[in-house]
Amino acid sequence: MKAPRLFGTNGIRGLAGKEIDFALAFRVGSAFATLFPRYKMLVGMDGRISSPVLLEGVAAGLLARGNDVEDLGLITTPALEYLVKNTSSSAGVMITASHNPPEYNGFKVVDSDGIEINRSKEEKMELLIHRDKWRASRQPGQRVRKEDGIKSYLEKVETHVLPRDEIRDLKIVIDTGNGVAELTTPRLLRKLGAHVIGINDAIDGKFPGRNSEPRPENLGALSRIVREEKADLGIAHDGDGDRAIFVDEKGIVQPGDRTLALIEDELLRDHPGARVVTPINTSMVVSEIASKRKGKLMLTKVGSIEVSRTVAKVGALLGGEENGGIFYAPHHPVRDGTIAAVLIVNTMIKNGRSLSKLLDGLPKFYMVKEKIPCKEGAKNRAIKALKARLKGRISSNLDGVRVDLDGRGWVLIRASGTEPLLRIYVEAKTESQVQEILDEFRPLVLKAVT
Numbered sequence: 001m002k003a004p005r006l007f008g009t010n011g012i013r014g015l016a017g018k019e020i021d022f023a024l025a026f027r028v029g030s031a032f033a034t035l036f037p038r039y040k041m042l043v044g045m046d047g048r049i050s051s052p053v054l055l056e057g058v059a060a061g062l063l064a065r066g067n068d069v070e071d072l073g074l075i076t077t078p079a080l081e082y083l084v085k086n087t088s089s090s091a092g093v094m095i096t097a098s099h100n101p102p103e104y105n106g107f108k109v110v111d112s113d114g115i116e117i118n119r120s121k122e123e124k125m126e127l128l129i130h131r132d133k134w135r136a137s138r139q140p141g142q143r144v145r146k147e148d149g150i151k152s153y154l155e156k157v158e159t160h161v162l163p164r165d166e167i168r169d170l171k172i173v174i175d176t177g178n179g180v181a182e183l184t185t186p187r188l189l190r191k192l193g194a195h196v197i198g199i200n201d202a203i204d205g206k207f208p209g210r211n212s213e214p215r216p217e218n219l220g221a222l223s224r225i226v227r228e229e230k231a232d233l234g235i236a237h238d239g240d241g242d243r244a245i246f247v248d249e250k251g252i253v254q255p256g257d258r259t260l261a262l263i264e265d266e267l268l269r270d271h272p273g274a275r276v277v278t279p280i281n282t283s284m285v286v287s288e289i290a291s292k293r294k295g296k297l298m299l300t301k302v303g304s305i306e307v308s309r310t311v312a313k314v315g316a317l318l319g320g321e322e323n324g325g326i327f328y329a330p331h332h333p334v335r336d337g338t339i340a341a342v343l344i345v346n347t348m349i350k351n352g353r354s355l356s357k358l359l360d361g362l363p364k365f366y367m368v369k370e371k372i373p374c375k376e377g378a379k380n381r382a383i384k385a386l387k388a389r390l391k392g393r394i395s396s397n398l399d400g401v402r403v404d405l406d407g408r409g410w411v412l413i414r415a416s417g418t419e420p421l422l423r424i425y426v427e428a429k430t431e432s433q434v435q436e437i438l439d440e441f442r443p444l445v446l447k448a449v450t
Contacts, residue, residue, distance in 0.1 A: 006129060007122040009303040011415020013097045013106035016050035020105045022057040023385040024129070028093065028107050029061020031128035035121060036091045037291045039112065040068045041141075042084050044149075045095035046073035046180050046240045048205035050105045054095045058107070059143060061080035062093075066137030074203065076180050076241030077108055078336035079153040085114025085332055086152070092314075099213035099238040100418065108240075115334055133297050152189050160331055160342050161192060163349040168193035170345065171231040173247075175222040177212050178204040181241030184338040189345075197229060213353070214238055214245040214324060216253040223251040230358035233348070233355055237337045242304070243324040244337035246344055257283035259344060260320035261362050267318055268293030277307050281412050281425045281439045282322045282396050288363045301399040301415060304335045322367075364407075364433045367427040368440065374422045375447040382422060382448040387411055389444060398450045403441075408433050411441050422449060 012028070033041070041062045045051035061068050070090075072080060077094045084092040092110035100106075109125065111117045117125070161167070172189060176182040178200050190196045199221060200209030211218040214236035226234040226247050234247030246254050257278075264276055264286060272294045278286050281300045290297040298314060300306040304325055311319040311333040319327030326340035327333050348355055353432040374382055386401045387394065396402040400414025409428025415424055416438045422445055428434045 006126050009274060010098065010305060011096075011106050011108040011116065013026045013104055013418055014098060016048070016105040020050070020054065021260075022053055023327070025054040025057025025107070026061040027129045027131075027134075028125075029058035029127045030065055030133075030134045031291065032063075032091065032093060032109060033062045033065035033067045033245055034128050036067070036088075036112070037065070038067065040070060040087065040090040041096070042070045042072055042080060042087065042090055042110075044072035044080040044092070046205075047074060047178065047203040048095075048097065048105050048239070051205065054105055054107075058093050061134075063141040064134070064136045066135070066139055066141050068141040069143040071143060071145045072182065073145065074180050075150055076184050078242050078334055078338065079150045079184060081110050081114045081334045082114070082153045082156065082332050083095055083149055093238065096240040096368060098240050098242070101212065113433050114116040114332060115312060116305045118305070118309055141176045141213075144424070152181050153396055154184060157184075157188060157331065157338055157342060159191070160339065160346075162346045164192060166349040168343065169228060170233065170349075171195040171197070172199070173197045173199065173222060173229060173231045173234045175199045175210070175214075175219065175234065175236045176201050176241075177214065177237055177239065177240040178207045178209050179212060179237055180240060181237035181337055181428060184241055185235060185237065185341050185348065188338060189341070189369070197231065199225060212239040214243060219245065219247065219253050223247055223253060223302070227251040227252050228415055230380075233344070235341050235372070238324075241337050242341070244326065244340040245324040246355065248359065249354050250356050250363035252356065253353070254359060255283070255322065255367065256324035257322040257367075258359055258362060259324070259340075260322070260326065261285040261289045262328060262347060262358055263317055263340070264292060264295070264320065265289045266343075266350070267360070268295045271317055274318070275314050276325070277310045277319040278315045279303070279307060279321055280396060280402060281414070282320070283427055284365050286320070299398065302440050303417060308334050335383060364430045365427050365429060368424065368434055368438060370421045370424040370438070371416075372418075372424065372445050372449055373417070374420060376420050378449060379420070379422065382445075383415055384412070385448040386444065389448070405437060411437050413441070413445055
């Protein structure tokens with residue numbers, strides 16, 4: 001019988017104490033040590049209540065197999081990835097469920113190049129995790145605690161800040177959502193002299209301030225405070241700090257693919273012909289900018305691993321996702337919310353314009369995203385049913401089912417890799433066209449999941 005999949009679109013996630021517990025953490029550590037014998041293992045965690053015990057389980061598995069462990073404690077995912085990249089003969093595990101609710105937790109497993117392991121290694125790890133027994137090393141590894149490992153990461157990020165003096169004129173509201181990004185973005189921007197107002201800035205694994213996912217419906221307080229304080233910018237992070245969503249000076253929450261396009265426009269202006277990588281669910285504005293600036297656009301499946309690995313493989317300058325993920329290769333080709341904040345601040349100051357005015361200069365499209373509940377075991381069956389129903393109209397099977405609609409727009413239906421649901425993305429040139437497309441395809445999806 002084939003073992004059930006553990007890795008989803010982005011790491012292993014599940015309900016803490018039920019699907020994700022100490023025993024599984026020990027197996028994850030043991031399996032990873034088997035793939036990377038004698039490597040130094042960097043382990044870190046977000047602020048979730050369940051994270052410390054899971055970190056102990058991973059560390060125990062690594063140590064029992066003879067790997068040395070460097071405990072980074074509370075840290076963001078991109079900071080851990082950067083440290084792995086810049087520590088010889090090392091790999092890493094981050095304890096996090098990213099943007100998921102507080103009752104969830106999980107593991108992001110980082111290869112020796114500082115990027116999450118590829119799908120092939122995920123499959124190897126899963127086979128190892130499902131072993132019944134583990135043999136301990138005759139010489140257990142040693143464990144050390146690295147204090148303030150995030151310092152060298154921040155020093156490197158700071159080198160990408162361009163117009164330093166003008167940052168002192170900015171008022172920025174930062175909502176870290178009670179996550180570990182409190183250790184990075186506010187700390188860096190305060191050091192550079194910006195007037196930073198923090199909200200939801202106490203690291204708390206219960207996420208009392210707001211839902212950890214930086215979606216518009218969760219960012220009302222940030223929008224209000226940006227307006228009240230007459231701030232220049234608002235920044236919102238997710239639980240592990242690898243994503244950033246921006247609020248303009250009017251208090252409007254801006255979609256992640258539009259801020260991606262703004263960063264893309266700025267970078268390609270200076271590097272025409274450079275490669276840009278983005279998933280198949282990203283707005284047409286990104287392809288429009290690539291065409292305008294003579295950039296080479298490459299599409300991937302949805303998932304930060306897909307983007308990171310492709311950016312590294314093809315030597316791209318930039319990667320990005322519609323959810324606020326920015327992958328800036330000159331720093332490190334991984335999703336990094338703090339680097340995203342730096343790039344947006346750079347763009348605002350370099351052009352001497354507000355965020356809203358900069359974004360107004362981009363092509364305008366309309367997008368909606370919906371979630372349709374679907375049991376884990378039924379997701380693949382539902383996608384197969386949709387492929388059979390739409391086979392004459394499908395434009396891409398890269399990830400789920402995508403249908404392009406004669407210049408009006410497109411629809412993508414795909415199975416979530418982290419939750420029991422199907423996702424629907426619809427984009428068009430007008431709001432009425434978006435609604436027409438959604439009204440046509442939503443019933444097909446509902447029928448497929450029943």
